[in-house]
Amino acid sequence: MLEKIEGRKAEIAVIGLGYIGLPTAIMFANAGFHVTGYEIRRDVVEKINSGKAHIVEPEIDDLLKKAIENGTLRATSDPGEIKNKDVYIICVQTPLKEDKTPNLEYLQNAIETVAKVMKKGSLIIIESTVPPLTTAKMAELVERITGLTPGEDFYMVHAPERVMPGRIFKELVYNSRIFGGITPESAELAERLYRSFVKGQTFKTSSTVSEVVKLMENTFRDVNIALANEFALLAHQYGIDVFEAIELANTHPRVKIHVPGIGVGGHCLPKDPHLLVWPAERDFGLIRLAREINDSMPLLTRELLFNALHEANVPPNRAVVAVLGLAYKGNSDDTRNSPALAFIGAIRDDVAEVRTYDPFVGGTHKNLEAALKGADAVVIATDHTAFRSLDWEKLGMLMRTRVLVDGRHVIDEPPRGFIFRGVGRGRY
Numbered sequence: 120m121l122e123k124i125e126g127r128k129a130e131i132a133v134i135g136l137g138y139i140g141l142p143t144a145i146m147f148a149n150a151g152f153h154v155t156g157y158e159i160r161r162d163v164v165e166k167i168n169s170g171k172a173h174i175v176e177p178e179i180d181d182l183l184k185k186a187i188e189n190g191t192l193r194a195t196s197d198p199g200e201i202k203n204k205d206v207y208i209i210c211v212q213t214p215l216k217e218d219k220t221p222n223l224e225y226l227q228n229a230i231e232t233v234a235k236v237m238k239k240g241s242l243i244i245i246e247s248t249v250p251p252l253t254t255a256k257m258a259e260l261v262e263r264i265t266g267l268t269p270g271e272d273f274y275m276v277h278a279p280e281r282v283m284p285g286r287i288f289k290e291l292v293y294n295s296r297i298f299g300g301i302t303p304e305s306a307e308l309a310e311r312l313y314r315s316f317v318k319g320q321t322f323k324t325s326s327t328v329s330e331v332v333k334l335m336e337n338t339f340r341d342v343n344i345a346l347a348n349e350f351a352l353l354a355h356q357y358g359i360d361v362f363e364a365i366e367l368a369n370t371h372p373r374v375k376i377h378v379p380g381i382g383v384g385g386h387c388l389p390k391d392p393h394l395l396v397w398p399a400e401r402d403f404g405l406i407r408l409a410r411e412i413n414d415s416m417p418l419l420t421r422e423l424l425f426n427a428l429h430e431a432n433v434p435p436n437r438a439v440v441a442v443l444g445l446a447y448k449g450n451s452d453d454t455r456n457s458p459a460l461a462f463i464g465a466i467r468d469d470v471a472e473v474r475t476y477d478p479f480v481g482g483t484h485k486n487l488e489a490a491l492k493g494a495d496a497v498v499i500a501t502d503h504t505a506f507r508s509l510d511w512e513k514l515g516m517l518m519r520t521r522v523l524v525d526g527r528h529v530i531d532e533p534p535r536g537f538i539f540r541g542v543g544r545g546r547y
């Protein structure tokens with residue numbers, strides 16, 4: 120296997136061609152490996168094979184086209200086409216169920232598919248983020264289906280992904296990576312494989328350590344954002360601007376307060392803290408409380424909006440509200456768990472009309488001016504770069520009432536003539 124990997128002769132199947140799987144498949148294909156992408160969504164398969172990506176990401180179209188034209192990447196929905204591969208890289212989603220427990224159905228189905236087509240000696244790599252102990256359990260599942268012994272007849276690794284959408288192709292190369300094997304040999308093989316394009320540091324460990332490391336990283340961020348959000352709530356009490364206070368606090372050499380806002384979204388941050396504590400036998404208060412604080416931020420933004428409408432003498436049930444941004448983060452088209460959607464859900468029944476505009480996602484209105492025409496309030500829910508340099512004095516002329524709520528700190532100086540509120544921006 121090692122010779123095949125070093126000689127770029129190992130045949131690779133990537134299971135699940137989403138935000139993580141497609142870029143990963145492209146990287147291996149452009150590093151010289153033959154890659155088959157297996158994806159259950161036929162529309163996605165067709166699009167990829169025609170050389171077009173179904174996700175928005177800088178550089179992706181050129182890099183995908185190159186791999187397709189070189190013949191090193193092909194997508195399929197036929198499990199027969201991923202038979203007897205040397206390496207299987209699993210990149211399926213691992214969301215939460217309604218009750219906030221992990222939904223591991225996608226992962227289990229992917230593992231079952233792989234177990235049915237793999238060969239003795241295959242290397243299975245899970246890139247999906249999973250609860251602690253899952254990789255070992257999935258190795259047992261493969262053993263039950265195939266009769267092969269984990270670590271002897273096949274190799275298995277958890278190799279978590281740390282990329283940030285918008286910077287995926289840079290971070291895939293330069294981020295450091297962890298390879299958690301069910302055996303040291305498994306980790307060694309995966310590390311050698313990824314060294315074909317990774318220039319960052321690489322580390323080997325056990326699969327459970329690797330699972331915990333990935334989840335700790337996102338939990339660290341979630342808890343710190345919750346703390347910043349709590350500081351924002353305090354700033355409203357004391358009538359100060361939390362961003363000024365944070366900037367000054369961060370001049371301390373050992374302080375790095377995160378950024379407060381309308382909430383935390385995306386596929387990962389809202390779910391990973393739940394994955395981390397789920398298999399544990401006792402409860403973990405701080406991690407759960409942080410989740411609750413972050414989930415409550417769209418409701419704070421609702422409070423800011425209604426407070427400003429009250430000052431403007433507009434009854435909420437007559438208010439036309441334009442929400443700018445649907446994606447969970449700036450310059451992305453990803454709306455998964457977006458706080459913008461949670462915010463809209465929280466106001467929809469109480470206002471006359473909700474309009475939405477997002478240059479990456481779409482929305483009820485295709486252009487900003489149309490969304491603002493005759494509106495009573497505008498709420499910024501995503502920090503798209505384009506929202507940072509808007510001419511508010513001009514846009515305000517289109518509006519019926521000039522209420523502006525900034526959920527993402529994209530506005531430094533409240534524009535003249537507006538009733539302004541912002542998360543963490545003083546008393547209201």
Ligand SMILES: NC(=O)c1ccc[n+]([C@@H]2O[C@H](COP(=O)([O-])OP(=O)(O)OC[C@H]3O[C@@H](n4cnc5c(N)ncnc54)[C@H](O)[C@@H]3O)[C@@H](O)[C@H]2O)c1
Nearest residue numbers: 135136137138139158159211212213225228229247248280
């Ligand atoms: N998106 C990120 O920024 C990011 C960052 C780090 C880690 N992760 C983790 O990576 C994993 C994948 O995330 P994503 O954002 O790429 O998800 P995604 O939803 O964009 O992609 C998953 C893809 O897998 C396909 N799929 C589901 N079940 C399948 C099966 N049995 N066989 C074949 N295809 C199947 C889906 O149709 C989908 O296209 C998750 O565990 C996530 O937590 C994501």
